[in-house]
Amino acid sequence: MRWERGRRSRNLEDRRAQGAGRRTGRLRLPLPAGRGGKLSLTSLLIMVGLYFLIGPEALQGLGGLGGGGLPGGAQVGLPGGGSGDVASGPLRTTPAEDELVEFVSFVLDDAQQTWARLLPGYREAKLVLYRDTTRSACGVGQAQMGPFYCPGDEKVYVDLSFYGELRSRFGAPGDFAQAYVLAHELGHHVQHLTGTEARVRRAQRSSPGDANELSVAMELQADCLAGVWGHAAAQRGILERGDVEEGLRAAGAIGDDRIQGMAGRAVQPESFTHGSSAQRQQWLGRGLDSGDPAACDSL
Template identity: 50%
Template structure:
């Protein structure tokens, strides 16, 4: 990517190294359920309490914080650059539609942190909380993306951030609220399908950002799109289930298959239009 010397966002809250106390044990199934709850503004402590998890978090504190490496500081700066670029993209798009874009904040944290949706943990991966309009990111996820998911590259990292900002766009447009209301009336299978459509639309919105950012600021280099597509493929539900469970169960998908995630990111990238991202009326995802 070509904007490493660009503007950094003023909407970054750096909590890296802050201590967040409270010992607890969380199963992978509970983590997944809590993550889904957070996407929809539901306090994940409800899920954790149901699972019998004891929570006694201590206040966050920077006391005795571990020193930050230059490599991690560079990742933090890169995340700030990407967030700034999403601001420069979505602001004009909203303005063209007669609306004002409310910029989200990004919280960089280590291990665990409080959010408006409850306690967020690194094991959940990056997430967006609609209750406080913040994107939460433990930078160690980028290392996991490269080493565990075999999806290296700066544009793969940018795609992840742009996807979470896509959830913020959905929140501002009132889409997230409508989906949550529909999920409350739906069966588990139908609720999962709604989650998939929401996630695929966020992928498409990430593509819309990349389209406009490259058209106006020429950010893309050779191989960048392939990096994003590699990340979308690596974190598809089918790939994750195959890796962790040894089998694929489509009815339990919440984010979409690898092919679906790639397809909708491409749709946003090629067309650059919010209207091209209507996953909820699409007959073929």
């Protein structure tokens, strides 16, 4: 991609200094204190509280990027990322990470300018950059969930270490692959603004048997909407040779069948929540080819 360096979006909310240096990707539960195997009341309360904060239901149904979280958690390092175990402190970063922040800033602004033209009354979303864990109106976000969008606060949450995962573990390198990830999450924001997201959630509640199928349709639409932005970017001449292929490779890399296979699980189409690799590529391609949100009629 041909992108403009040195800018920082006003819609960026940088929380990386909170929890800086902790790269384990897991919350530390307090050890049961007290003697003779008894939990102290305080640790019990903390553990119960944590269960409800990070419990299995807390973050279900969010507009994440891939199904069921990433296999094996987020045992990843940023390029030259911190190695200490500091709960908070001054932000330690690297030139590579600084450049990534400028890049996501550029994509965020470019995509939102595109949507402001395409969608009357478009309201800008914020992008929260965090490390390991952070609070959202939808519950606690964790790095191993991958990037996600929370309609409750209209923010996209990204732990930048995901981009290392995308490149090395998912085999999808390239700046347009990274841009697609963010554009997909902004697609969920568009679905929220148009009322599509609320309509799908209602349908899922009234017909739980169709919940996964509806989720797949909504995710494929977000892929297509990401492509709509890609089409606009191509028209303005900021895509380079190979960019579209990078995006399609990334969409294929995070298909439910691929992720289930990577996690060593049997591939079960009925449990898909985001769509197969082939479907994700097909819908991203549909947006890229047409540039028309109306073509994203997976729902």
